[in-house]
Amino acid sequence: MNEIFIDEKISEKRFATKETDQVSRLFIEQPHDETKVGNIYFGKVVDVKNGMNACFIDIGSEKHGYLHRDQLPFYLHNDDPNKKFHPISKFISKGESILVQVKKDETNIKGPLLTALIEINGDKLIYLPEGEYIAVSKKGNIQDREKWRTIANNHKQDHEGFIIRTEAFDSTEEEWRNELESLRKRYQHLLNEVAKVKSPALIYKTSLFEKELFQELTRLKEGRVISNNQNRLKEIKQYFPEKWEYKLHISDENIFSYYKIESEIDRSLKRLIWLENGSYIVIDETEALISIDVNTGKFSGTKGFEDTVLKTNILAAKEMVRQVLIRDYGGMILVDFIDMKSEKDRHLVLEIVKNEFKQDSKHTRVIGFSPLGILQLTRKKTKKSLSETLLNPCPVCAGRGKVESRETIAFRLERELWEKPFKEHEAVFIELTEDVKIIFCGENDVHLKRLEQLLGIQIYLSIIPSCRPIYYIRQFGTKEELAKKMSN
Numbered sequence: 001m002n003e004i005f006i007d008e009k010i011s012e013k014r015f016a017t018k019e020t021d022q023v024s025r026l027f028i029e030q031p032h033d034e035t036k037v038g039n040i041y042f043g044k045v046v047d048v049k050n051g052m053n054a055c056f057i058d059i060g061s062e063k064h065g066y067l068h069r070d071q072l073p074f075y076l077h078n079d080d081p082n083k084k085f086h087p088i089s090k091f092i093s094k095g096e097s098i099l100v101q102v103k104k105d106e107t108n109i110k111g112p113l114l115t116a117l118i119e120i121n122g123d124k125l126i127y128l129p130e131g132e133y134i135a136v137s138k139k140g141n142i143q144d145r146e147k148w149r150t151i152a153n154n155h156k157q158d159h160e161g162f163i164i165r166t167e168a169f170d171s172t173e174e175e176w177r178n179e180l181e182s183l184r185k186r187y188q189h190l191l192n193e194v195a196k197v198k199s200p201a202l203i204y205k206t207s208l209f210e211k212e213l214f215q216e217l218t219r220l221k222e223g224r225v226i227s228n229n230q231n232r233l234k235e236i237k238q239y240f241p242e243k244w245e246y247k248l249h250i251s252d253e254n255i256f257s258y259y260k261i262e263s264e265i266d267r268s269l270k271r272l273i274w275l276e277n278g279s280y281i282v283i284d285e286t287e288a289l290i291s292i293d294v295n296t297g298k299f300s301g302t303k304g305f306e307d308t309v310l311k312t313n314i315l316a317a318k319e320m321v322r323q324v325l326i327r328d329y330g331g332m333i334l335v336d337f338i339d340m341k342s343e344k345d346r347h348l349v350l351e352i353v354k355n356e357f358k359q360d361s362k363h364t365r366v367i368g369f370s371p372l373g374i375l376q377l378t379r380k381k382t383k384k385s386l387s388e389t390l391l392n393p394c395p396v397c398a399g400r401g402k403v404e405s406r407e408t409i410a411f412r413l414e415r416e417l418w419e420k421p422f423k424e425h426e427a428v429f430i431e432l433t434e435d436v437k438i439i440f441c442g443e444n445d446v447h448l449k450r451l452e453q454l455l456g457i458q459i460y461l462s463i464i465p466s467c468r469p470i471y472y473i474r475q476f477g478t479k480e481e482l483a484k485k486m487s488n
Helices: 142-155 166-170 173-194 208-220 230-239 262-267 305-327 343-359 386-390 406-418 434-441 443-455 479-487
Strands: 003-007 013-019 022-029 040-049 054-058 065-068 097-104 113-115 125-128 134-136 161-164 201-204 223-227 244-248 272-274 280-285 289-295 331-336 364-369 375-379 391-393 402-404 427-432 458-463 471-477
Touching: 003 208, 013 208, 022 208, 022 262, 022 305, 022 386, 065 097, 097 173, 125 173, 134 142, 142 161, 142 166, 142 173, 173 201, 208 230, 223 230, 230 244, 280 305, 289 305, 305 331, 305 343, 305 386, 343 364, 343 375, 386 391, 406 427, 406 434, 406 443, 406 471, 427 434, 427 479, 434 443, 434 458, 443 458, 458 479, 471 479
Parallel strands: 003 223, 065 113, 134 161, 223 244, 289 331, 427 458
Antiparallel strands: 003 013, 013 022, 040 054, 040 097, 040 201, 054 065, 097 113, 125 161, 272 280, 280 289, 331 375, 364 375, 391 402, 427 471
16 A cells, blocks of 8 residues: 655654555655745846846845746747847846746855746646647657647647646546646736736745645555644645545654654665665765665575676666655766676666656656666756755764754754653753754744743753764753753
Protein backbone atom coordinates (compact mmCIF):
# COMPACT_ATOMS: atom_id res chain seq x y z
CA MET A 1 0.00 0.00 0.00
CA ASN A 2 1.13 3.55 -0.76
CA GLU A 3 1.44 5.70 2.36
CA ILE A 4 2.07 9.42 2.88
CA PHE A 5 3.08 10.67 6.34
CA ILE A 6 2.65 14.40 7.06
CA ASP A 7 4.31 16.09 10.04
CA GLU A 8 3.15 19.67 10.66
CA LYS A 9 3.13 19.85 14.44
CA ILE A 10 5.88 22.48 14.54
CA SER A 11 7.00 25.23 12.16
CA GLU A 12 9.21 22.80 10.23
CA LYS A 13 6.97 20.98 7.72
CA ARG A 14 7.78 17.44 6.55
CA PHE A 15 6.20 14.67 4.55
CA ALA A 16 7.43 11.24 3.52
CA THR A 17 6.15 8.76 0.94
CA LYS A 18 6.33 4.99 1.31
CA GLU A 19 5.82 2.64 -1.64
CA THR A 20 5.85 -1.14 -1.05
CA ASP A 21 6.91 -0.42 2.54
CA GLN A 22 10.02 1.51 1.43
CA VAL A 23 10.55 5.27 1.74
CA SER A 24 10.65 6.70 -1.77
CA ARG A 25 10.39 10.44 -1.07
CA LEU A 26 11.24 12.90 1.70
CA PHE A 27 10.35 16.57 1.70
CA ILE A 28 11.39 18.96 4.48
CA GLU A 29 10.67 22.69 4.47
CA GLN A 30 12.05 24.91 7.22
CA PRO A 31 10.69 28.44 7.69
CA HIS A 32 13.82 30.11 6.30
CA ASP A 33 13.59 27.88 3.19
CA GLU A 34 10.30 29.39 2.06
CA THR A 35 10.64 30.09 -1.63
CA LYS A 36 9.20 32.84 -3.82
CA VAL A 37 9.40 30.64 -6.92
CA GLY A 38 5.93 30.59 -8.50
CA ASN A 39 4.77 33.74 -6.69
CA ILE A 40 2.99 36.23 -8.95
CA TYR A 41 3.48 39.98 -8.49
CA PHE A 42 2.14 43.14 -10.04
CA GLY A 43 5.50 44.87 -10.45
CA LYS A 44 6.77 48.22 -11.69
CA VAL A 45 9.62 48.69 -14.17
CA VAL A 46 12.32 50.76 -12.43
CA ASP A 47 15.11 50.49 -15.01
CA VAL A 48 15.53 49.36 -18.64
CA LYS A 49 18.97 48.20 -19.80
CA ASN A 50 19.27 47.96 -23.58
CA GLY A 51 22.83 46.69 -23.30
CA MET A 52 21.60 43.69 -21.30
CA ASN A 53 18.29 43.36 -23.17
CA ALA A 54 16.68 43.23 -19.73
CA CYS A 55 14.82 45.38 -17.25
CA PHE A 56 14.60 45.52 -13.48
CA ILE A 57 11.25 45.19 -11.75
CA ASP A 58 10.25 46.39 -8.28
CA ILE A 59 8.10 43.60 -6.78
CA GLY A 60 8.23 44.95 -3.24
CA SER A 61 11.20 42.89 -2.05
CA GLU A 62 14.63 44.08 -0.98
CA LYS A 63 16.21 43.40 -4.39
CA HIS A 64 14.66 44.29 -7.74
CA GLY A 65 13.81 41.38 -10.02
CA TYR A 66 15.57 40.71 -13.33
CA LEU A 67 13.37 40.27 -16.44
CA HIS A 68 14.92 39.44 -19.85
CA ARG A 69 13.41 40.68 -23.09
CA ASP A 70 12.64 37.10 -24.26
CA GLN A 71 10.31 36.63 -21.26
CA LEU A 72 8.00 39.48 -22.35
CA PRO A 73 4.66 38.64 -24.03
CA PHE A 74 5.04 41.84 -26.10
CA TYR A 75 8.26 40.43 -27.57
CA LEU A 76 6.98 36.87 -27.98
CA HIS A 77 3.84 37.97 -29.84
CA ASN A 78 5.65 40.34 -32.17
CA ASP A 79 5.66 39.01 -35.76
CA ASP A 80 8.65 41.03 -36.95
CA PRO A 81 11.27 38.50 -38.22
CA ASN A 82 14.01 40.94 -37.16
CA LYS A 83 12.68 41.49 -33.65
CA LYS A 84 15.75 39.88 -32.05
CA PHE A 85 17.78 42.88 -33.26
CA HIS A 86 15.48 45.36 -31.48
CA PRO A 87 16.38 46.61 -27.98
CA ILE A 88 14.14 45.81 -25.04
CA SER A 89 13.09 49.47 -24.81
CA LYS A 90 10.92 48.90 -27.90
CA PHE A 91 8.80 46.44 -25.93
CA ILE A 92 8.67 47.93 -22.42
CA SER A 93 9.32 51.29 -20.75
CA LYS A 94 10.41 52.56 -17.36
CA GLY A 95 7.45 53.25 -15.07
CA GLU A 96 5.18 50.61 -16.62
CA SER A 97 3.38 48.10 -14.40
CA ILE A 98 3.52 44.46 -15.40
CA LEU A 99 2.39 41.07 -14.10
CA VAL A 100 5.43 38.86 -13.41
CA GLN A 101 6.20 35.49 -11.85
CA VAL A 102 9.35 34.42 -9.97
CA LYS A 103 11.38 31.72 -11.77
CA LYS A 104 14.35 31.67 -9.41
CA ASP A 105 14.82 33.01 -5.87
CA GLU A 106 17.10 35.93 -5.13
CA THR A 107 20.61 35.29 -3.80
CA ASN A 108 23.00 37.33 -1.68
CA ILE A 109 24.21 38.98 -4.88
CA LYS A 110 21.32 38.92 -7.36
CA GLY A 111 17.63 39.72 -7.22
CA PRO A 112 14.96 37.18 -8.22
CA LEU A 113 14.77 35.98 -11.84
CA LEU A 114 11.38 36.86 -13.33
CA THR A 115 9.18 35.99 -16.28
CA ALA A 116 6.14 37.80 -17.64
CA LEU A 117 4.95 34.55 -19.26
CA ILE A 118 2.75 33.46 -16.36
CA GLU A 119 2.30 29.75 -15.61
CA ILE A 120 -0.80 28.40 -13.82
CA ASN A 121 -0.26 24.83 -12.61
CA GLY A 122 -2.86 22.09 -12.82
CA ASP A 123 -2.70 18.31 -12.42
CA LYS A 124 -2.96 17.52 -16.13
CA LEU A 125 -1.49 20.66 -17.67
CA ILE A 126 0.35 23.90 -17.05
CA TYR A 127 -1.58 26.82 -18.49
CA LEU A 128 0.36 29.71 -20.07
CA PRO A 129 -2.12 32.49 -20.91
CA GLU A 130 0.48 34.29 -23.09
CA GLY A 131 2.80 31.38 -23.82
CA GLU A 132 1.98 30.67 -27.50
CA TYR A 133 3.66 27.24 -27.63
CA ILE A 134 2.45 23.70 -26.83
CA ALA A 135 4.72 21.12 -25.18
CA VAL A 136 3.90 17.53 -24.22
CA SER A 137 5.57 15.39 -21.54
CA LYS A 138 8.35 13.27 -23.00
CA LYS A 139 7.38 10.39 -20.70
CA GLY A 140 4.61 9.33 -23.10
CA ASN A 141 4.96 7.32 -26.30
CA ILE A 142 4.85 8.99 -29.73
CA GLN A 143 1.15 8.19 -30.30
CA ASP A 144 0.05 9.63 -26.93
CA ARG A 145 2.16 12.75 -27.38
CA GLU A 146 0.77 13.45 -30.86
CA LYS A 147 -2.80 12.78 -29.68
CA TRP A 148 -2.51 15.31 -26.86
CA ARG A 149 -0.73 17.86 -29.00
CA THR A 150 -3.72 17.73 -31.38
CA ILE A 151 -6.21 18.04 -28.50
CA ALA A 152 -4.33 21.03 -27.11
CA ASN A 153 -4.24 22.75 -30.51
CA ASN A 154 -8.00 22.26 -30.88
CA HIS A 155 -8.65 24.08 -27.57
CA LYS A 156 -6.00 26.79 -27.89
CA GLN A 157 -7.27 30.39 -27.92
CA ASP A 158 -5.42 33.56 -28.96
CA HIS A 159 -1.89 33.54 -27.49
CA GLU A 160 -2.45 30.67 -25.06
CA GLY A 161 0.15 27.97 -24.49
CA PHE A 162 0.02 24.60 -22.72
CA ILE A 163 2.45 22.13 -21.20
CA ILE A 164 0.73 18.74 -21.14
CA ARG A 165 1.65 16.75 -18.03
CA THR A 166 2.13 12.97 -17.89
CA GLU A 167 -1.08 12.70 -15.80
CA ALA A 168 -3.09 13.79 -18.85
CA PHE A 169 -2.29 10.51 -20.63
CA ASP A 170 -4.57 8.62 -18.23
CA SER A 171 -7.45 11.10 -18.46
CA THR A 172 -10.18 11.83 -20.99
CA GLU A 173 -10.35 14.88 -23.23
CA GLU A 174 -13.37 16.09 -21.26
CA GLU A 175 -11.51 15.87 -17.94
CA TRP A 176 -8.59 17.75 -19.45
CA ARG A 177 -10.88 20.44 -20.91
CA ASN A 178 -12.63 20.89 -17.55
CA GLU A 179 -9.29 21.49 -15.85
CA LEU A 180 -8.31 23.95 -18.60
CA GLU A 181 -11.50 25.95 -17.98
CA SER A 182 -10.72 25.97 -14.26
CA LEU A 183 -7.20 27.31 -14.92
CA ARG A 184 -8.57 29.98 -17.24
CA LYS A 185 -10.89 31.13 -14.44
CA ARG A 186 -7.97 31.23 -12.00
CA TYR A 187 -6.01 33.45 -14.37
CA GLN A 188 -9.00 35.76 -14.83
CA HIS A 189 -9.26 35.98 -11.04
CA LEU A 190 -5.61 37.10 -10.92
CA LEU A 191 -6.33 39.83 -13.48
CA ASN A 192 -9.30 40.96 -11.38
CA GLU A 193 -7.02 41.20 -8.34
CA VAL A 194 -4.51 43.26 -10.34
CA ALA A 195 -7.24 45.80 -11.12
CA LYS A 196 -7.73 46.39 -7.38
CA VAL A 197 -4.11 47.15 -6.38
CA LYS A 198 -1.21 49.48 -7.12
CA SER A 199 2.20 48.14 -8.10
CA PRO A 200 4.27 46.70 -6.54
CA ALA A 201 1.94 44.13 -4.96
CA LEU A 202 1.87 40.38 -4.30
CA ILE A 203 -1.02 38.84 -6.25
CA TYR A 204 -0.53 35.12 -5.63
CA LYS A 205 1.68 33.27 -3.13
CA THR A 206 2.63 29.68 -3.82
CA SER A 207 3.43 26.96 -1.28
CA LEU A 208 6.14 24.57 -2.42
CA PHE A 209 5.26 22.19 0.43
CA GLU A 210 1.61 21.95 -0.68
CA LYS A 211 2.59 21.74 -4.34
CA GLU A 212 4.99 18.83 -3.76
CA LEU A 213 2.51 17.08 -1.43
CA PHE A 214 -0.39 17.30 -3.88
CA GLN A 215 1.87 16.12 -6.71
CA GLU A 216 2.64 12.98 -4.69
CA LEU A 217 -1.05 12.39 -4.00
CA THR A 218 -1.80 12.76 -7.70
CA ARG A 219 1.09 10.50 -8.74
CA LEU A 220 0.30 7.67 -6.33
CA LYS A 221 -3.49 7.86 -6.97
CA GLU A 222 -4.49 5.77 -3.91
CA GLY A 223 -3.34 4.59 -0.50
CA ARG A 224 -3.31 5.95 3.05
CA VAL A 225 -2.58 9.46 4.37
CA ILE A 226 -1.44 9.77 8.01
CA SER A 227 -1.04 13.24 9.51
CA ASN A 228 -0.82 14.96 12.89
CA ASN A 229 -2.70 17.94 11.41
CA GLN A 230 -6.47 17.40 11.26
CA ASN A 231 -7.02 20.49 9.09
CA ARG A 232 -4.58 19.17 6.51
CA LEU A 233 -6.47 15.86 6.35
CA LYS A 234 -9.75 17.71 5.79
CA GLU A 235 -8.19 19.81 3.03
CA ILE A 236 -6.75 16.79 1.21
CA LYS A 237 -10.04 14.90 1.54
CA GLN A 238 -11.81 17.70 -0.34
CA TYR A 239 -9.53 17.22 -3.35
CA PHE A 240 -9.13 13.44 -3.08
CA PRO A 241 -12.39 12.12 -1.58
CA GLU A 242 -11.99 8.62 -3.01
CA LYS A 243 -9.30 5.93 -3.07
CA TRP A 244 -7.39 7.42 -0.13
CA GLU A 245 -7.77 6.40 3.53
CA TYR A 246 -7.20 9.09 6.16
CA LYS A 247 -5.81 8.66 9.65
CA LEU A 248 -5.07 11.27 12.34
CA HIS A 249 -1.88 10.56 14.30
CA ILE A 250 -2.65 11.27 17.99
CA SER A 251 0.26 9.53 19.75
CA ASP A 252 2.63 11.65 21.85
CA GLU A 253 5.52 10.17 19.90
CA ASN A 254 6.35 12.16 16.76
CA ILE A 255 4.79 10.67 13.63
CA PHE A 256 8.17 10.24 11.86
CA SER A 257 9.64 8.44 14.87
CA TYR A 258 6.54 6.28 15.33
CA TYR A 259 6.63 5.06 11.72
CA LYS A 260 10.45 4.67 11.61
CA ILE A 261 11.04 7.47 9.11
CA GLU A 262 13.58 9.37 11.23
CA SER A 263 16.03 6.51 10.69
CA GLU A 264 15.60 6.87 6.92
CA ILE A 265 16.44 10.58 7.19
CA ASP A 266 19.61 9.71 9.12
CA ARG A 267 20.53 7.13 6.45
CA SER A 268 19.96 9.65 3.68
CA LEU A 269 22.52 12.02 5.20
CA LYS A 270 25.27 9.38 5.17
CA ARG A 271 27.98 9.18 2.57
CA LEU A 272 28.06 5.37 2.39
CA ILE A 273 24.91 3.34 1.66
CA TRP A 274 25.00 -0.46 2.03
CA LEU A 275 22.99 -2.57 -0.42
CA GLU A 276 21.16 -5.75 0.49
CA ASN A 277 23.77 -8.08 -1.07
CA GLY A 278 26.73 -6.59 0.81
CA SER A 279 27.83 -4.17 -1.92
CA TYR A 280 27.62 -0.41 -1.36
CA ILE A 281 27.52 3.01 -3.01
CA VAL A 282 29.42 6.13 -1.93
CA ILE A 283 27.81 9.53 -2.51
CA ASP A 284 29.86 12.75 -2.55
CA GLU A 285 28.42 16.24 -2.91
CA THR A 286 30.49 19.08 -4.38
CA GLU A 287 29.69 22.58 -5.60
CA ALA A 288 29.81 21.44 -9.22
CA LEU A 289 28.16 18.01 -9.16
CA ILE A 290 27.04 14.89 -7.30
CA SER A 291 29.31 11.85 -7.75
CA ILE A 292 28.18 8.31 -6.92
CA ASP A 293 30.64 5.41 -6.83
CA VAL A 294 29.56 1.74 -6.89
CA ASN A 295 31.59 -0.96 -5.09
CA THR A 296 31.11 -4.75 -4.79
CA GLY A 297 32.06 -4.65 -1.09
CA LYS A 298 31.39 -8.03 0.57
CA PHE A 299 29.47 -9.45 -2.40
CA SER A 300 31.37 -12.03 -4.45
CA GLY A 301 28.53 -13.76 -6.35
CA THR A 302 28.32 -17.40 -7.42
CA LYS A 303 28.49 -17.36 -11.24
CA GLY A 304 31.68 -15.51 -12.03
CA PHE A 305 32.93 -11.93 -12.03
CA GLU A 306 30.74 -10.53 -14.83
CA ASP A 307 27.59 -11.86 -13.17
CA THR A 308 28.70 -10.32 -9.84
CA VAL A 309 29.30 -6.96 -11.53
CA LEU A 310 25.91 -6.95 -13.30
CA LYS A 311 23.93 -7.90 -10.18
CA THR A 312 25.74 -5.27 -8.12
CA ASN A 313 25.19 -2.56 -10.76
CA ILE A 314 21.48 -3.38 -11.06
CA LEU A 315 20.99 -3.11 -7.29
CA ALA A 316 23.08 0.06 -7.21
CA ALA A 317 21.10 1.61 -10.09
CA LYS A 318 17.80 1.22 -8.23
CA GLU A 319 19.19 2.46 -4.91
CA MET A 320 21.03 5.33 -6.61
CA VAL A 321 17.78 6.64 -8.13
CA ARG A 322 15.98 6.24 -4.79
CA GLN A 323 18.68 8.23 -3.01
CA VAL A 324 18.65 10.97 -5.66
CA LEU A 325 14.88 11.35 -5.18
CA ILE A 326 14.96 11.16 -1.38
CA ARG A 327 17.89 13.59 -1.10
CA ASP A 328 16.36 15.78 -3.84
CA TYR A 329 19.62 16.28 -5.71
CA GLY A 330 19.68 18.63 -8.68
CA GLY A 331 22.20 19.61 -11.32
CA MET A 332 24.82 17.29 -12.79
CA ILE A 333 25.04 13.73 -11.39
CA LEU A 334 27.82 11.29 -12.36
CA VAL A 335 27.60 7.59 -11.48
CA ASP A 336 30.71 5.39 -11.63
CA PHE A 337 29.29 1.89 -11.99
CA ILE A 338 31.63 -1.09 -11.82
CA ASP A 339 33.08 -1.47 -15.33
CA MET A 340 30.93 -3.65 -17.59
CA LYS A 341 32.60 -5.13 -20.66
CA SER A 342 29.31 -6.17 -22.25
CA GLU A 343 27.39 -3.50 -24.18
CA LYS A 344 24.25 -5.51 -23.47
CA ASP A 345 24.84 -5.22 -19.70
CA ARG A 346 25.45 -1.46 -19.97
CA HIS A 347 22.22 -1.04 -21.94
CA LEU A 348 20.28 -3.05 -19.31
CA VAL A 349 21.57 -0.87 -16.45
CA LEU A 350 20.82 2.29 -18.45
CA GLU A 351 17.22 1.20 -19.08
CA ILE A 352 16.75 0.36 -15.38
CA VAL A 353 17.90 3.87 -14.43
CA LYS A 354 15.53 5.46 -16.99
CA ASN A 355 12.62 3.31 -15.81
CA GLU A 356 13.25 4.13 -12.12
CA PHE A 357 13.24 7.87 -12.89
CA LYS A 358 9.78 7.64 -14.51
CA GLN A 359 8.24 8.17 -11.06
CA ASP A 360 10.11 11.49 -10.72
CA SER A 361 7.97 14.62 -11.01
CA LYS A 362 11.03 16.72 -11.88
CA HIS A 363 12.64 16.74 -15.30
CA THR A 364 15.57 14.32 -15.39
CA ARG A 365 17.75 13.78 -18.44
CA VAL A 366 19.66 10.48 -18.51
CA ILE A 367 22.41 11.21 -21.04
CA GLY A 368 24.13 7.82 -21.04
CA PHE A 369 27.58 6.36 -20.50
CA SER A 370 30.65 8.43 -21.35
CA PRO A 371 33.70 6.90 -23.13
CA LEU A 372 35.17 6.40 -19.64
CA GLY A 373 32.14 4.37 -18.54
CA ILE A 374 30.61 7.10 -16.31
CA LEU A 375 26.80 7.39 -16.41
CA GLN A 376 25.87 11.04 -16.88
CA LEU A 377 22.51 12.56 -15.97
CA THR A 378 21.05 15.91 -15.01
CA ARG A 379 18.05 16.70 -12.81
CA LYS A 380 16.17 19.96 -12.46
CA LYS A 381 16.91 21.75 -9.18
CA THR A 382 13.95 23.59 -7.64
CA LYS A 383 15.03 23.77 -3.98
CA LYS A 384 17.88 22.93 -1.66
CA SER A 385 18.76 19.27 -1.29
CA LEU A 386 18.05 17.36 1.93
CA SER A 387 21.62 17.80 3.15
CA GLU A 388 21.64 21.51 2.28
CA THR A 389 18.44 21.90 4.32
CA LEU A 390 19.52 19.90 7.38
CA LEU A 391 23.31 20.30 7.49
CA ASN A 392 25.86 23.12 7.66
CA PRO A 393 29.59 23.13 6.88
CA CYS A 394 31.59 22.04 9.93
CA PRO A 395 33.12 25.12 11.67
CA VAL A 396 36.07 23.07 13.00
CA CYS A 397 37.37 21.56 9.75
CA ALA A 398 36.57 24.65 7.64
CA GLY A 399 33.79 22.97 5.69
CA ARG A 400 35.45 19.66 4.77
CA GLY A 401 32.79 17.92 6.86
CA LYS A 402 29.14 18.60 7.70
CA VAL A 403 27.27 19.04 10.99
CA GLU A 404 23.55 19.36 11.63
CA SER A 405 22.39 22.96 11.26
CA ARG A 406 21.09 25.11 14.13
CA GLU A 407 17.62 24.93 12.54
CA THR A 408 17.68 21.13 12.44
CA ILE A 409 18.72 20.95 16.12
CA ALA A 410 16.17 23.59 17.23
CA PHE A 411 13.27 21.83 15.49
CA ARG A 412 14.39 18.48 16.93
CA LEU A 413 14.28 20.01 20.42
CA GLU A 414 10.76 21.30 19.79
CA ARG A 415 9.59 17.86 18.57
CA GLU A 416 11.16 16.18 21.61
CA LEU A 417 9.40 18.57 24.00
CA TRP A 418 6.05 17.71 22.40
CA GLU A 419 6.68 14.05 23.29
CA LYS A 420 7.51 14.65 26.97
CA PRO A 421 4.99 13.92 29.82
CA PHE A 422 4.40 17.51 30.94
CA LYS A 423 1.23 16.61 32.84
CA GLU A 424 3.53 15.54 35.65
CA HIS A 425 5.77 18.65 35.67
CA GLU A 426 5.55 22.44 35.78
CA ALA A 427 8.87 23.30 34.18
CA VAL A 428 11.86 22.04 32.23
CA PHE A 429 15.54 23.10 32.31
CA ILE A 430 17.44 22.98 28.99
CA GLU A 431 21.06 23.71 28.14
CA LEU A 432 21.72 24.75 24.54
CA THR A 433 24.05 26.76 22.35
CA GLU A 434 23.32 30.39 21.53
CA ASP A 435 22.64 29.72 17.84
CA VAL A 436 20.05 27.02 18.68
CA LYS A 437 18.38 29.32 21.20
CA ILE A 438 17.95 32.06 18.56
CA ILE A 439 16.00 29.70 16.28
CA PHE A 440 14.16 27.92 19.11
CA CYS A 441 12.91 31.14 20.74
CA GLY A 442 12.25 33.15 17.59
CA GLU A 443 12.20 36.93 17.29
CA ASN A 444 11.18 38.53 20.61
CA ASP A 445 10.73 34.96 22.01
CA VAL A 446 7.55 34.50 19.98
CA HIS A 447 8.16 30.74 19.38
CA LEU A 448 9.16 30.14 23.00
CA LYS A 449 6.03 31.84 24.39
CA ARG A 450 3.80 29.95 21.96
CA LEU A 451 5.32 26.61 22.95
CA GLU A 452 5.06 27.35 26.68
CA GLN A 453 1.39 28.21 26.25
CA LEU A 454 0.59 25.13 24.17
CA LEU A 455 2.45 22.72 26.47
CA GLY A 456 1.41 24.46 29.68
CA ILE A 457 4.96 24.51 31.03
CA GLN A 458 7.71 26.99 31.92
CA ILE A 459 10.88 26.54 29.86
CA TYR A 460 14.19 27.64 31.40
CA LEU A 461 17.15 27.99 29.01
CA SER A 462 20.85 28.17 29.81
CA ILE A 463 23.55 28.88 27.21
CA ILE A 464 26.50 26.49 26.90
CA PRO A 465 29.62 26.85 24.69
CA SER A 466 30.13 24.45 21.79
CA CYS A 467 31.65 24.54 18.31
CA ARG A 468 28.51 22.90 16.90
CA PRO A 469 24.77 23.38 17.58
CA ILE A 470 23.57 21.15 20.45
CA TYR A 471 21.05 20.98 23.31
CA TYR A 472 20.50 18.89 26.45
CA ILE A 473 17.18 18.50 28.30
CA ARG A 474 18.67 18.41 31.79
CA GLN A 475 15.80 18.36 34.31
CA PHE A 476 12.04 18.43 34.87
CA GLY A 477 10.50 19.81 38.03
CA THR A 478 8.58 22.65 39.62
CA LYS A 479 8.97 26.28 38.58
CA GLU A 480 10.40 27.10 42.00
CA GLU A 481 13.21 24.53 41.99
CA LEU A 482 14.23 25.17 38.38
CA ALA A 483 14.16 28.96 38.84
CA LYS A 484 16.48 28.44 41.81
CA LYS A 485 18.75 26.30 39.65
CA MET A 486 18.91 29.07 37.04
CA SER A 487 19.90 31.65 39.65
CA ASN A 488 22.82 29.55 40.97
